[in-house]
Amino acid sequence: MIQREELPVIDKASEKTHEGFVPAFDKEGRIDIKSLNEQEILDLLLKLGQPKFRAKQIFGWINKGVENFEEMRNIPRSLIDELNKKCYISVAAIEKKQVSLYDGTVKYLFRLNDGEYVESVLMKYHHGYSLCISTQVGCKMGCTFCATGRSGFTRSLTPSEMICQIEKAEKDCQIRVSNIVLMGMGEPLDNFYNVVRFIQLVTSDDGLNIGVRHISLSTCGLVPRIYDLAEYNFGLTLSVSLHAPNNTIRSATMPVNKKYPVEELLQACRYYAEKTKRRISFEYAMISKVNDMDECAHELGRKLKGMLCHVNLIPVNNVVETDYRKSNKDRLESFVKILEKYSVTATVRRTLGSDIDASCGQLRGKHIRKGGV
Known part of the structure; x- marks a missing residue:
């Protein structure tokens, strides 16, 4: 041994x-x-x-x-x-697979060497295939609108287990994945060094050779690790799950905000953008009557004005365990127009896989409840 x-x-x-x-x-x-x-x-x-x-x-x-x-x-x-x-050698076996009848989005539930389960979502765009992968089994962050956090945290994934998700999806669909999104189950920056190693391996000329500018990493806002990631200067896109313009709303939906409030988070984001010269993408889940009001848009616009950033508005997924509901079309359009007044660009994310539990954690959660684990 x-x-x-x-x-x-x-x-x-x-x-x-x-x-x-x-x-x-x-x-x-x-x-x-x-x-x-x-x-x-x-x-x-x-x-x-x-x-x-x-x-x-x-x-x-x-x-x-x-x-x-x-x-x-x-x-x-x-x-x-x-x-x-x-x-x-790490492997990922396909435990379950769902294919959307609407847009061909594929949702995978993978079984790992030790019997744990993680999810990935394969999406087809005009520029090629993007795969949203998991970095942990479960999640510690406890965001109230997220299905993954409700299943608890088990462990972090190794670099190889992240790579396995890509290889298995490519082999199953006979395609090449061109874009990677670390936005599946788990908080990538809570698994920092394994994620760093994954990035180094997956971008290697002798590895999968995926360009670092084709990689996005999503975080709920672990401020010290944002500074650490900036020092590596990979050139990847940092997506920050903001979801609120102030501490009152954000702390009610995202417990991490109690440790790293909005002001500290945005300061770290400005540093990252200035250090890497890469635009920050702010993810903003629009929840009806919670964070989608005009005053929220004005407050957000004032705080982001002048930053190298983009706001991605996301119609929130209806999670069974909460009473959150997605904002209607008029609210989305109003929010975009208000942000534009502050020279902050914003778009509404295209919804994919709405018929196949494409939201992270939903498929694994159902599998667990049915006794599959």
Whole structure:
């Protein structure tokens, strides 16, 4: 059994880049090889007395989506046996799949190695396919309008488990995913170093090679981590779940606001936009008679005026456990027009998959209630 101290956590050639990432081990003490970069795989193989060129071969096979070492056709049997003893490859099996009759949106419920479940949503746009992936099993944040938070938090996902969602959706639909949205189950910035490693792996020329500008990360507002993410300067789009113009409304729907109030959040967002030169996308779920009034639009416009940003208005999903209802068309149009008076651009998000429980957490929640877990 391989011991944790035998493997380097940090790539010494770029220490800051990999700072904080700790690879995962299963119950048998085997390391999650799919979450390692090529240098770390090389370090592992050198300890096993293998030649250097094997690292590139194995890294290449992993990024082709193999689900076991036996699929690596140019690797000797003796090394495959050794890898099976010391490493494991994360997989995501399709537990349930729903396809929208309206727009072809696909909702997946994936089962992971340890039997936990996460959701992903595949959406087709004119520019290609976007996949909204999960970063945690459940969520700690407790936003009252979100189905995921109501199921509680179990654990964070490894980088490999995030990648598996992409590979399985691509294989199932025989397509290439061009855009990634970290907006599924969980709070990405609460799983910071695993998400950072995921971004590094998925954008690698030898990996899935998805451009970083085709990646969006959504956060409910963990202010310290927004500053940390800015320092990496990836160039990805930061989407902030704002959903309210002030602390009174936001704290009532988003508990995180009690720790990081609106003023601190917007200050961090201004820093991120100035540091990265990337426009912030503010997500704003329009809830009838809660945050969709004209005075809310004016207050929001005043606070965002002058920031490099965009507001994405979202007709809120009707969650069974709440009495929240989506705003009507007139309210949405009025909100947009008021924000434009403050030179803040706003659009209404196109609703996809409304017939297939496309809202994050809904499919997993139903599966749990029916005894599927």
